[in-house]
Amino acid sequence: MEKKKHGISPLRSENFPEWYQQVIKGGDLAENSDVRGCMVIKPWGYALWENMQRVLDGMFKETGHSNAYFPLFIPLRYLEKEAEHVEAFAKECAVVTHARLQADGRGKLVPASPLEEPLIVRPTSETIIGESFSRWVHSYRDLPILINQWANVVRWEMRTRLFLRTSEFLWQEGHTVHETSAEAEAETERMLECYRAFAEDYMAMPVLCGEKTEMERFPGAVRTLCIEAMMQDGKSLQAGTSHFLGQNFARASRIQFVGRSGETQCAWTSSWGVSTRLIGGLIMVHSDDDGLILPPRLAPRHVVILPIIHRESDRERVLDYCQKIEAAIRSAGYDGRPVEVHIDGRDFNGGVKKWEWIGKGVPLIVELGPRDVEQQSVAVLRRYTMEKYSASADVFLRNLGDELAQIQRGMFERARLFREKNMKEIISKQEFEEFFMEKSGYGVTFFVGDRGIEEAMKEKFNVTIRCILPHKNGENQSGICAFTGQQTTQKVVWAKSY
Amino acid sequence: MEKKKHGISPLRSENFPEWYQQVIKGGDLAENSDVRGCMVIKPWGYALWENMQRVLDGMFKETGHSNAYFPLFIPLRYLEKEAEHVEAFAKECAVVTHARLQADGRGKLVPASPLEEPLIVRPTSETIIGESFSRWVHSYRDLPILINQWANVVRWEMRTRLFLRTSEFLWQEGHTVHETSAEAEAETERMLECYRAFAEDYMAMPVLCGEKTEMERFPGAVRTLCIEAMMQDGKSLQAGTSHFLGQNFARASRIQFVGRSGETQCAWTSSWGVSTRLIGGLIMVHSDDDGLILPPRLAPRHVVILPIIHRESDRERVLDYCQKIEAAIRSAGYDGRPVEVHIDGRDFNGGVKKWEWIGKGVPLIVELGPRDVEQQSVAVLRRYTMEKYSASADVFLRNLGDELAQIQRGMFERARLFREKNMKEIISKQEFEEFFMEKSGYGVTFFVGDRGIEEAMKEKFNVTIRCILPHKNGENQSGICAFTGQQTTQKVVWAKSY
Structure with a gap:
């Protein structure tokens, strides 16, 4: 195979x-x-x-x-005003010390006019x-x-x-x-x-x-x-x-x-x-193994049209049809704005062009060839699932706004399911260690809030508390700390992080 | 007086x-x-x-x-690639030389981790x-x-x-x-x-x-x-x-x-x-002697409404009226966008508030008091001329887009007339010297293009050539250089400048 x-x-x-x-x-x-x-x-x-x-x-x-x-x-003296702040940012900042360059006599430029007080480029x-x-x-x-x-x-x-x-x-x-x-x-x-x-x-x-x-x-x-x-x-x-x-x-x-x-x-x-x-x-x-996938509400372009022209004699009618479809797509409207559409008429290998747009994550890629002109149809690639389908141009245009909205929802739902699958409620230290030894994901535990334990987990598994979860609807959740066995109301999410 | x-x-x-x-x-x-x-x-x-x-x-x-x-x-080496370029910008640039700050042992922070190659903040x-x-x-x-x-x-x-x-x-x-x-x-x-x-x-x-x-x-x-x-x-x-x-x-x-x-x-x-x-x-x-004046096409707000309330018993109906007018103004539309309108309901001296908005250059300031409620009228201050007028709310709203467009044109026309009045065709060196001794403005001359003369005029009058004028409609203009008496096709504009 x-x-x-x-x-x-x-x-x-x-x-x-x-x-x-x-x-x-x-x-x-x-x-x-x-x-x-x-x-x-x-x-x-x-x-x-x-x-x-x-x-x-x-x-x-x-x-x-x-x-x-x-x-x-x-100015350096501003940064120094807040003690924790300066300590954190002094370690990694671009420091401006000079206001001019001058020749050093050997034909090289070197910094000149030192500033009285160094300046930090804002972190x-x-x-x-x-x-x-x-x-x-x-x-x-x-x-x-x-x-x-x-x-x-x-x-x-x-x-x-x-x-x-x-x-x-x-x-x-x-x-x-x-x-x-x-x-x-x-x-x-x-x-x-x-x-x-x-x-x-x-x-x-x-x-x-x-x-x-x-x-x-x-x-x-x-x-x-x-x-x-x-x-x-x-x-x-x-x-x-x-x-x-x-x-x-x-x-x-x-x-x-x-x-x-x-x-x-x-x-x-x-x-x-x-x-x-x-x-x-x-x-x-x-993104998937074919590249970027953009949610329609943020994509710079929603639809890219690729004219499919194998014979020179087809060129004019295919391009005419592309323009007709382009205009109709643009005026279809989505999310309170015009649909952003583009005809990629560049004169080179259609497969290469298609994979470029797949890699750029455009939500819908529409290929239009002579048969589509005849049948007034469109051949669509839905990027986020890589599904292909053909439809009459009328139906496609009528549903376009809905389709984009559905892609937006579908992408969210897919990501939510992924998170659900990789998020686990953990009740003991042993379970915690097993979870983070074998995989990545979110480990949710009750936790009394002991800095020593946080540091130890970071050291051992490179895992940190990403956040303390809020109490849902003000409800007073309570449970057993996975590390100390103590009763606590604090629930936290642990994970490796970027 | x-x-x-x-x-x-x-x-x-x-x-x-x-x-x-x-x-x-x-x-x-x-x-x-x-x-x-x-x-x-x-x-x-x-x-x-x-x-x-x-x-x-x-x-x-x-x-x-x-x-x-x-x-x-x-990086310094990039700047050095173009000789004229580096000469111009090396004289005045912020130079980053260090990537960290550290305590100097006496409780002061000093630059540390020197960079191998200094970096210039882009000019x-x-x-x-x-x-x-x-x-x-x-x-x-x-x-x-x-x-x-x-x-x-x-x-x-x-x-x-x-x-x-x-x-x-x-x-x-x-x-x-x-x-x-x-x-x-x-x-x-x-x-x-x-x-x-x-x-x-x-x-x-x-x-x-x-x-x-x-x-x-x-x-x-x-x-x-x-x-x-x-x-x-x-x-x-x-x-x-x-x-x-x-x-x-x-x-x-x-x-x-x-x-x-x-x-x-x-x-x-x-x-x-x-x-x-x-x-x-x-x-x-x-701007004028009362402050900023903004052209409507760029003003962050086109209209500010000031409620005029002298008696507490008037408050509600005046504010209601203001809101009604505000909504109508907003939907009036100008330049393809909603009219930007704001009710300044801050509770302090109306005169001070009015002068604040005059100073901010809002094109139209509308004062609405009890009498306006009764008569369904508006009292308007047109900022760019400081003209005041009253009008029925209906007429004002109907004409609003036109009025803003007229202000935009009026401001351009006023500035154009000012330039016309302060721009003079100059045919001799003596006339040139007289012009720039007594006033500022644009002196237009034919000029052969001699750098020595340019430098001398800069030295003497702080006047430079702002631009060489293009030949109108490709027409081959020609005339006598005001400085050398030579025939030339080059016409230039001289002025003091910022």
């Missing part, structure tokens, strides 16, 4: 990390640059990011946030934005301040990987200031819900929502909430975080205001962000 | 540079940060930039360009993007490559000024690769026309299109085309540039391809950009 051929080599099952790189290459999403750890996001990858930005930006504005822009550089902007907020806030009347920034940030990672961990990446960072602790916490939760909705409804990527343990918390935060998604290798990806910062950064940046009863108070802040890392998640949740 | 009061002090006529700063402050557009030369773009300023981005991005995509993203950092991306292009281009079939990038760039300017000249600024940079010189030149001209259309049709800012002299050319370019706009102090602002780079950068980055007849060739490239500097231009072209 002939081995089934696939677009990507190696297969997921053979070498997941290498498969990931090849999906990115096949999808023409991004590439490494010569600059250590910095990637080039190619047009197809960037178009995906633009769609993500458009949707998220709309959500942020709908919840009352405005965009603004703050300096790329952070995150709490401290620099806090500086502005301290000028903007005077009275409780100025609150809340609800700001978002779309920006590039730099963390000098030692081991980088396209989208998942790069020295420079693109992201949004929300920063808000509130009068009360309760309001800041409510904001933190509201934005996590935004991320959940975006991940599930647009990326078709099921996520668990929860809170980080102290060990995994953002440096300087009081609470860090997160969404976690299971990749197809059973590992977890932290896909977005929302931090309740208490008064830690407000104290450091002196964000103070005159309160309702006239006394000066320290404000409460939150911050939250998602990044181009989401694209890495999208790839690892949905 | 009482002196007329104004929202901004000093007046334009008293101190233009300080007036400019105060307009920015009054409009809440941006502020200086503690980081040398880096600005904070506040929500109202950023919303303006977002509108500019939306329109420009649409234009770029319509002309076949895709967005992509390239590294923030440029422009020809060299780093060229590196990718050299990998992407193999055959003439891969051409043209039409890429745009939205990004932050850094040039370590010594004297900075909000929006006009900042160490970090936001921009877009187009970079394209072509098979032939003619195609690259056509692209250069096409994108200049995009900029002209954007400046005139959206910013309501009349511009001259032309070419830079060798002295003012982009370092490394063969030709630099530009749009130049006259500010209200008679100075010129270079508002956008489009460069035909010939094969200079393609040679430096080895962008080569196998041509139609099988031989390896060097490609032809272009680059073009506009930046947040445009906001500075918008301010200086349109």
Whole structure:
């Protein structure tokens, strides 16, 4: 029996990390640059990011946030204001020390004009934005301040990987200031819900929502909430975080205001962000051994039409038919926008072209040849299942919006089932060890919250607590800690992670 | 007679540079940060930039360009590849030399982990993007490559000024690769026309299109085309540039391809950009002594409604009426989008609120009080002329789209007349000297193109050639050089500039 051929080599099952790189290459999403750890996001990858930005930006504005822009550089003394924060970020940051280059006399350029104070390229902007907020806030009347920034940030990672961990990446960072602790916490939760909705409804990527343990918390935060998604290798990806910062950064940046009863108070802040890392998640949740699969709500193109022309005499009528179908598809509409459709009329091998679009994850690939012109039909490849079918053009066009919506749902459902299959309730330490010895996945346990155990599990299995699960409907769940046998109300999810 | 009061002090006529700063402050557009030369773009300023981005991005995509993203950092050796280029940018660039901070033993953080090769924070991306292009281009079939990038760039300017000249600024940079010189030149001209259309049709800012002299050319370019706009102090602002780079950068980055007849060739490239500097231009072209005036096609909000409530008993019906009018305004539509309208219901002094919105340049400010409820009327302030009028709500709503369109045209026309009044055809050196001794403005002369004269005029009057005017309709204009008396076909525009 002939081995089934696939677009990507190696297969997921053979070498997941290498498969990931090849999906990115096949999808023409991004590439490494010569600059250590910095990637080039190619047009197809960037178009995906633009769609993500458009949707998220709309959500942020709908919840009352405005965009603004703050300096790329952070003076060293700002970073030092928050102790945990500086400790975390000082280890991996790009430091600007000079403002000029000059010839060294031997024909080489060397840095010149040293700065009085070194500047850090922002790894995150709490401290620099806090500086502005301290000028903007005077009275409780100025609150809340609800700001978002779309920006590039730099963390000098030692081991980088396209989208998942790069020295420079693109992201949004929300920063808000509130009068009360309760309001800041409510904001933190509201934005996590935004991320959940975006991940599930647009990326078709099921996520668990929860809170980080102290060990995994953002440096300087009081609470860090997160969404976690299971990749197809059973590992977890932290896909977005929302931090309740208490008064830690407000104290450091002196964000103070005159309160309702006239006394000066320290404000409460939150911050939250998602990044181009989401694209890495999208790839690892949905792609198959033929390459990328894009959810229709984020795909830069929904349908690609490939004209099939074997004889020159067919060219004109086939191309005419393609254009007719293209126009009808465009006006069909999906998700409140026109359907994005493209005729790939490039003059080379049709099979190669088809596999290019398969690798780019376009939801529907439509091949149109002379027989389709005669029969007014279309030959469709549904990318996410690789099913082929023929239909009359009329029926196809009438159902197109529904079909795309169904693909979107189908992708979510498939990912949800995968997670369900790879998620296990674990009640003892032995079961825990067996689970993580033999496979990856989510191990759910009751846990008393002992940092020593967390560290030991990390050491032994490279497994961490991805999140503490929220109590469903305020219900007071309770059970036995898998590690200590003690009664506890805290339920956590363990996994290997990116 | 009482002196007329104004929202901004000093007046334009008293101190233009300080007036400019105060307009920015009054409009809440941006502020200086503690980081040398880096600005904070506040929500109202950023919303303006977002509108500019939306329109420009649409234009770029319509002309076949895709967005992509390239590294923030440029290795020193890349910059060195193009000689003129490195000379220009080495003088003013942020140099990253270290990848970590560590405690120095006396409790202070100092840069650690020196990089093997310093990195430059991009001042422009020809060299780093060229590196990718050299990998992407193999055959003439891969051409043209039409890429745009939205990004932050850094040039370590010594004297900075909000929006006009900042160490970090936001921009877009187009970079394209072509098979032939003619195609690259056509692209250069096409994108200049995009900029002209954007400046005139959206910013309501009349511009001259032309070419830079060798002295003012982009370092490394063969030709630099530009749009130049006259500010209200008679100075010129270079508002956008489009460069035909010939094969200079393609040679430096080895962008080569196998041509139609099988031989390896060097490609032809272009680059073009506009930046947040445009906001500075918008301010200086349109604002008056009461502050900012925004053209409707770019205003983040078109109409602000101020409820006028003197007695508590009126509150409910006034607010109800405001909401009714708001809904009707929103659905009125303008420029293919909903009219952006906002009720400012903040509970403080109505006069202060009104002057805030005047200072922010909202095209129409509508005050609604009890009498308006009774008469179903609206009291309108047309910002760009400061005219007030009352109208029935019906008539106002019916005409709203037209009124906004009329404001847009009126603003352009006013700016065009100002430029006409301050632009003079000059035929002799004496006339030239008289013109620039006493005032600012555009002096138009025939000019043989002598660099010595250009340098002397710059030295003496701080005046440069803003552009060489194109020959209208290919017509062969000809005249006498104002400086040498020689016959020439080259007509140029001189001015002081930003």
